Amino acid sequence: MLKKVRDKLSLLGPSILWASAAIGVSHIVQSTRAGATYGYSLILIVILANVLKYPFFEFATRYTVVKNETVLDGYRRIGKWAIYLYTALTISTMFTIQAGVTLVTAAIFENWLDINLGLFLSSFIILLISIIIIQLVRNNFFVNFIKILIFILIISTIASTILTTNVSVDISSDFSPPEIFSYIGITFVIALIGWMPSPIDLSAWSSVWIMEKRANNSKFDIKDNSFDFNFSYLITTVLAVIFLILGANVFYGSGVEFAASASSFVGQLAELYSSLGEGARNLILLSAFCAMFSTTITCLDAFPKVLSKCSELLPIQKKSKNFFLPVVAMGTLIVILYFSTEMRKLVDLATILSFLTSPFLAYLNYRLIYSHDFPATSRPNLLIKSLSIVGMIFLGIFSLVFIANKLGLIF
Numbered sequence: 001m002l003k004k005v006r007d008k009l010s011l012l013g014p015s016i017l018w019a020s021a022a023i024g025v026s027h028i029v030q031s032t033r034a035g036a037t038y039g040y041s042l043i044l045i046v047i048l049a050n051v052l053k054y055p056f057f058e059f060a061t062r063y064t065v066v067k068n069e070t071v072l073d074g075y076r077r078i079g080k081w082a083i084y085l086y087t088a089l090t091i092s093t094m095f096t097i098q099a100g101v102t103l104v105t106a107a108i109f110e111n112w113l114d115i116n117l118g119l120f121l122s123s124f125i126i127l128l129i130s131i132i133i134i135q136l137v138r139n140n141f142f143v144n145f146i147k148i149l150i151f152i153l154i155i156s157t158i159a160s161t162i163l164t165t166n167v168s169v170d171i172s173s174d175f176s177p178p179e180i181f182s183y184i185g186i187t188f189v190i191a192l193i194g195w196m197p198s199p200i201d202l203s204a205w206s207s208v209w210i211m212e213k214r215a216n217n218s219k220f221d222i223k224d225n226s227f228d229f230n231f232s233y234l235i236t237t238v239l240a241v242i243f244l245i246l247g248a249n250v251f252y253g254s255g256v257e258f259a260a261s262a263s264s265f266v267g268q269l270a271e272l273y274s275s276l277g278e279g280a281r282n283l284i285l286l287s288a289f290c291a292m293f294s295t296t297i298t299c300l301d302a303f304p305k306v307l308s309k310c311s312e313l314l315p316i317q318k319k320s321k322n323f324f325l326p327v328v329a330m331g332t333l334i335v336i337l338y339f340s341t342e343m344r345k346l347v348d349l350a351t352i353l354s355f356l357t358s359p360f361l362a363y364l365n366y367r368l369i370y371s372h373d374f375p376a377t378s379r380p381n382l383l384i385k386s387l388s389i390v391g392m393i394f395l396g397i398f399s400l401v402f403i404a405n406k407l408g409l410i411f
Helices: 002-011 014-022 025-038 043-067 071-078 080-113 119-135 139-164 183-194 200-216 222-251 262-276 278-313 321-369 382-406
Strands: none
Touching: 002 222, 014 043, 014 139, 014 200, 014 222, 014 278, 025 080, 025 183, 025 222, 025 262, 025 278, 043 071, 043 183, 043 200, 043 222, 043 321, 043 382, 071 080, 071 200, 071 278, 071 321, 080 119, 080 200, 080 262, 080 278, 080 321, 119 139, 119 278, 119 321, 139 222, 139 278, 183 321, 183 382, 200 278, 200 321, 262 278, 278 321, 321 382
């Protein structure tokens, strides 16, 4: 029995790394804020977003295992425009995304340990430790380290939610449930859906990680991948719902005005969690730190690898991941040092680019699976195909609503 469990856990790798990247700001900040602001009313929205995006992440892993090449190779076969689109999206968002997740990790780190090194110094330390973990240890250690963080995250998050189930929130005398169907409400829901569980472009990350795993384990077949992906995707969905419940249990109705920036929001959470007792506070911040630290590491590992692959497919000299790693790290520190006051605008830009390209990337992943080059016997069932078509329509409508909302055409 134990051997069977151990064998199954050994299959976890590429998609568990993707899950650790996905379970970041979208869960710790967005899901918690959703529960804190709107109670349990957005649970179905969170589940729907995860369900409708499921096929496009699954297609990326399926394509890689069956064709033994990354989806980026597949994009290049579709046309130069596809790989240029992906490369441009990655370059234009990677510093902002890496800076954002690193800053939130640093904020949790300082609040958890009750220290004040300054967010830049804390961010530098976290990035340095991340680089050491990525570069100076064997790949198996890196993957196993992420597995440990995810395991701690799951246990501590579930325990935290149980602890807060019977928490009695002091309802503010002037509290009235906020309106979802308003400009602010629609804007929040759009951001929640867009980042849940992650933007579609992250599907290429798991594809690159699969190729790494297959280099070490050629027996990683479609059945193994199915377990790895479905287990990891289920974790991201369940944890998104749990963090929403956690936010609703502790904060909904309190009348607290939450900060707009993610790092400031984390500080507020730490202060408010203190009212639950030191043990509960430390447990909740532990789960938050595990989530964000694993996100920081996996993002820092993924960006250089996908850029290296893109450089191989573009008419330029190929650069290794070791070339891009210090570029991403230094660019991140520059953004944190000089543009931290503009982070909200930078995140908005990254959000716009990710959201507007999602329907195109979803279509590319769909096309890779249902092209004549892909074996019909290896395609998913009709239910998944139907779900993917609904998902593409959903993402298309979602993008139009996003644009209309930005232009002020809805409210």
